[in-house]
Amino acid sequence: MGVDRRAFLGLVAGGAVGTMFTPIPWKLLDDVSIWTQNWPWIPKVPKGQIDYVTTTSKLCPAGEGLKIMRVAGNPITASGNPAHPLSSGGVSALARSEVYMLYSPARVKSPMKKSGKAFVPITWEQALIEMADKLGAAKGSVACISGDQSGTVNEVLSAFVGKLGTAGYFMMPSEATTAAKGMQVMGGKGQAGYDFENADTVLVLGADIFETWGTSTRNRKAFSAKRPVGVKPASNYIYVGPTRNNTAAVCDQWIPASAADLGVVALGIAWHLIKAGATSAAPGFDTLRAVVNGGFGPDDVKRATGIEPAVLAGVAKALASSKAAMVVTGSPFGQGLGAGAFMAGMALNILLGRINKPGGVYALPELATVVPGAMTREAMLKADLPGFLKAVADGKKPAPKALLVYDANPAYGLPEAATMAKALEKIPYKVSFSSFMDETAAMCDLVLPNSLTLERYDDVVTPYGSGFCIYSLVTPYQKPVHDTRPTGDVILALARKLSIELKFDNFLQVLKEKVASLAKTSGGFVAKDVMPWQVAAGKPAPALAGGDLWKALSAGYAWTMVGSVTQTGLGFAPEVLAKAVKPGKTSGKTVTLAPYAQLRTGTPTTGIPCQDLTMVPDTELLGETTMVRMGSATAKALGVKPGAMVKLTGAGTHCKAQVHIFESVMTGVVSAPLGFGHTAFDIFSKGKGANYLALLPVTEEPGTGMSMWAAAEVKIA
Amino acid sequence: MSGHSFKEFPITWGMVIDIDKCTGCGACMASCQTENNVNPQPEATNKLRSTSWMLVYELTNDKAFPDHDVAFLPRPCQQCGNPPCVSVCPVVATDKNEDGGIVSQIYPRCIGCRYCVAACPYHVRYFGWYDPIWPEGMTKTLSPLTSVRPRGVVEKCTFCHHRWNLAKDAARAAGKDPEDLEDGAYVTACVQNCPSGALSFGDLKNPKHKVHELIKSPYAFRLLERLGTKPQVYYISRREWVRKLGDNYLKSEKTE
Secondary structure (H helix, E strand, O other), X not given: OOOOHHHHHHXXXXXXXXXXXXXXXXXXXXXXXXXXXXXXXXXOOOOOOEEEEEEEOOOOOOOOEEEEEEEOOEEEEEEEOOOOOOOOOOOOOOHHHHOHHHHOOOEOOOOEEEEOXXXXXXXXXXXXXXXXXXXXXXXXXXXXXXXXXXXXXXXXXXXXXXXXXXXXXXXXOOHHHHHHHHHHHOOOOOEEEEOHHHOOEEEEEOOOOOOOOOOHHHXXXXXXXXXXXXXXXXXXXXXXXXXXXXXXXXXXXXXXXXHHHHHHHHHHHHHHHXXXXXXXXXXXXXXXXXXXXXXXXXXXXXXXXXXXXXXXXXXXXXXXOOOOEEEEEOOOOOOOOOHHHHHHHHHHHHHOOOEOOOOOEEEEOOOXXXXXXXXXXHHHOOOOHHHXXXXXXXXXXXXXOEEEEEOOOHHHHOOOHHHHHHHHHHOOEEEEEOOEOOHHHHHOOEEOOEOOXXXXXXXXXXXXXXXXXXXXXXXXXXXXXXXXXXXXXXXXXXXXXXXXXXXXXXXXXXXXXXXXXXXXXXXOEEEOOOOHHHHHOOOOOOOOOOOOHHHHHHOOOEEEEOOOOOOOOOOOOHHHHHHHOOOOOOOOOEEEEEEEOOHHHOEOOOEOOHHHHHHOOOOOEEOOEEEEEEOHHHHHHHOOOOOOEEEEEEOOEEEEEEEEEOOOEOOOEEEEEOOOOXXXXXXXXXXXXXXXXXXXXXXXXXXXXXXEOOOEEEEEO | OOOOOXXXXXXXXXXXXXXXXXXXXXXXXXXXXXHOOOOOOOOOOOOOOOOOOOEEEEEEOOOOOOOOOEEEEEEOOOOOOOOHHHHHOOOOOEEEOOOOOOEEEOHHHOOOOOHHHHHOOOOOOEEOOOOOOOOOOHHHHOOOOOOOOOXXXXXXXXXXXXXXXXXXXXXXXXXXXOOOOOOOOOOOHHHHHOOOOOEEEEEOOOOOOHHXXXXXXXXXXXXXXXXXXXXXXXXXXXXXXXXXXXXXXXXOOOOO
């Protein structure tokens, strides 16, 4: 029986239809898909009991409380702790990285000693013996640089260095340094604290309050609380600064002004306030009025800054007519602003009667020290690190014989990097207590790895910007991943070797004593059902249940206190203001450099957290090139085209950049991202872009003598 | 758009994003990545090859200084009511089903053809170009709640669907109705961690949930609404230029 054409076609058609309806090919496709995805190198997710524990972030300067998810006891992710006043459930991109930074490729895995150009691992005992020997020989000339702005470990370090014979105890420059200098010059006492929760009109002079300034996570939560979604805002935020940055993007008004002119803007507003009848009994008011009338009238300010008189009059009116106005001053990138601008901002707060008032600026008391011989925070913040290192580099001051660097990276995170590196090279013996192999660690003779947040006991004491005193605990939830130790313990062990009496055997004892001292402080309470800003607004503070404060802190709650230091001499210091606040000028073919910092690019001590690199837009970093932002008018004046590669020159050095046209940068200004250009760390940080901080020369602020570098001219070619 | 009819579900999870509060910090992106086991990417600035289920876009009004304005737009999967990605998938690896109206993606079934990537007008779908590699030891931080996807498949935001399962379990354990969760009992990682409070999440159809009211705001809009995809992600902005940009209005186009 033959198969004719008709039968054959029928067979083919039947086969085709049959194939369509049989599940076999689809099943095979599904199976092939599954088989080809089941590779052994695809990581399997862990299994086990899920639970949550709490601690506080030490990587993020905002000091937010964290809730850590664990699986079978291993930390997995970090999120914001809803019960912590500096978090209220929110978290920054940097604090979120606390868990996976434990396994960062840049971590220093054991004590390391420099041998030629490389490092060799040594034991902790060998490291302690060497340090005891070297520091013993360097007695009388040991300096310390600390990058931890809020930890009690500074008490241990400063007492230790003090008993060795200190050549200086320096904090890395920050907003706290500037504010402390400003308060001191104005005759004030206490740390400036800002009550965002109760403020209804906030004038922000330069400070990137929603990104890198102070308690930024808490600031955003306070901002958000007054602006329920879809409802008319119950607060008014005005931003003054060179770019419409992360903060300005959500403010109600942006007033473009160079970082060099922030003080001028503040005194220009003071002119309007005084004209409208504002007065003050604070010392120096009459002279301030004369200074303001003499050089900061509307026309003067317009000439210097380009700001129309009506704009400043509107700001003054908004502040004066508000029930709870507040002025916040800071550098757009968190450092380098002279004390003059801070003082001018504080002058506005005094004129508005907003000192130690709800929704205003509180002068916060410092918590008592517990380590004998320790420096107070006020004393620590007095030292001027860039000024000191510059003097060492120039040979005007002798280099210390030994330097201890704790949680700081001055070789990368200071301006005029070449000068700072030169100064550091002059110091014959350097030890870095760093968790990561950063630029400074790479220059040191000994690197002693500090355990990370989740591996150590530590604390956070009233970070700068907080509107209330706050203390929260850092609790270890796992054994150190590598052969690391908490620096507090290492210093105490070293002190024993050198027969230096510091009272405590380990750092946990120090913290327990600190907490015990808090339990005795009157007015303090655990923020649980009542938050400190509610107490500031008049709600009675709950009593502190004695005896279980450590337990409450371990459970993630914070000790808080709404307090203010009585001011007996806080005045305007108009003579200093008159010298410090001068209009800045740009000239010729230069532009003013306005750097900006973001938590997603980490800090000088963390590098760029590996997960956070995804958050960097391609208008900021493309491959290995960072971009600088400028308006089209600036680009035209400089003769550069969008996308062009340019060379920025300043402070005797230069950096490359690609031009990105961004119209929210004021004319005559070029805005550059910080956090890039690392020569150390790992594949997530090293070699990516340029460090534009290096282009900023350090100058001395007239009147205060403080080092400043918030705005500088750079050449672009 | 997709040719499929719009599906209605009794529970419709949705997100409302207040653009006027977003500072563009990226905390939502960081939260999403660690929650959902997206591996660290050293070459992450290449946005055509990197993976980020939640991405923050920078919007501008395109005016010159000083009238220039900036806004940040966080963009998760829009969980379209009428998803263009579903109808083009040849192996039914993606689907829109009763699970709260969340568009699902079954990774082992995906053959990597990327039709869905091409079909999605919001660019929310990501093709894994590289093996998911974590630095040594970092796999200890993997979340047990989301599988790790191999290269060669498409992945996307799932509104942290695993959290819904956890919330339902918690409700059952507490003797409550898992199909009627309280507002806030189930939120995504990005919503939970946003320090600006710009993100809200809930059942769009449940009057007890905040988002139910928020989406009625005169300032609320959805992205590319004219395409008819009916996203379950809403945005709110008092700025008209932001709302117009959200629906890709041409400069010459009348909006009234």
